[in-house]
Amino acid sequence: MRVKALETLLSEKGLVDSSAIDTVIELYETKIGPRNGAAVVARAWSDPDYKARLLENGTKAIAELGFEGVQGEDMMVVENTDSVHNVVVCTLCSCYPWPTLGLPPVWYKSAPYRSKVVRDPRGVLSEFGVELPDSVEIRVWDSNAELRYLVLPNRPAGTDDLSEAELAELVTRDSMIGTALVAAPAS
């Protein structure tokens, strides 16, 4: 009701157009989400030149696929390998790469995740069901208003024959935040 009152007042003052709000909501609910990021990851797995451009200048390479704009103005892509695993957080609030991942889940914006992942990343990964060998270094990236991160997950074994579209199907939102691994396809 408070929100309704605010929108009504802004609308009466000619400061807000309710149909424009409808459009924004629809845009995010239907067009902007983690399928975009999955397309970026699948391209990087399939095309070594693209991957090199992506790691060199994430913002430009992601824009090649048409994903850019609000809350994704400056992107850095961090690559998982057999010896390094990356996890992204925004300890201060909720910074997140909207054009590639959409809007963040509640847990990403919550006090428990923000406080703990920088102190005990292995414990947090464990809460997400991810156990990594001690030999794997975990890097935690704290996003900010200017720079947002996207994790390039490890390509699972047994996917050599998959098309780019099939690869994209495997890539989950959490794997691009770093709180999940990409599972091999069920055979």
Next chain:
Amino acid sequence: MNGIHDLGGMHGLGPIDQEANEPYFHEEWEGRVFGMFFANFAQGHFNVDQFRHAIERMDPAEYLQSSYYEHWLHAFETLLHEKGIISPDELDRKQAELSQAGDS
């Protein structure tokens, strides 16, 4: 500025609640708040840094107890009041008016 929003490293805030197939907006009003962010931003009433700062100035106890989009609503109210666009009284009156009209 060091404040309650600076949560990195803090202990004891509990387990991380995950939700499968989570929608962007759990209730309709959350979507309206999200959409109003663009509208207010586009109108030039405030910029993203002012918006974030308004959240960071929240009462610490209230900050921890309220949800994400409640933070946003709080920031709108604070900034629109400070810019002289909508006063808290005005908002209270409109809310009462809508309540009486039985609107939801």
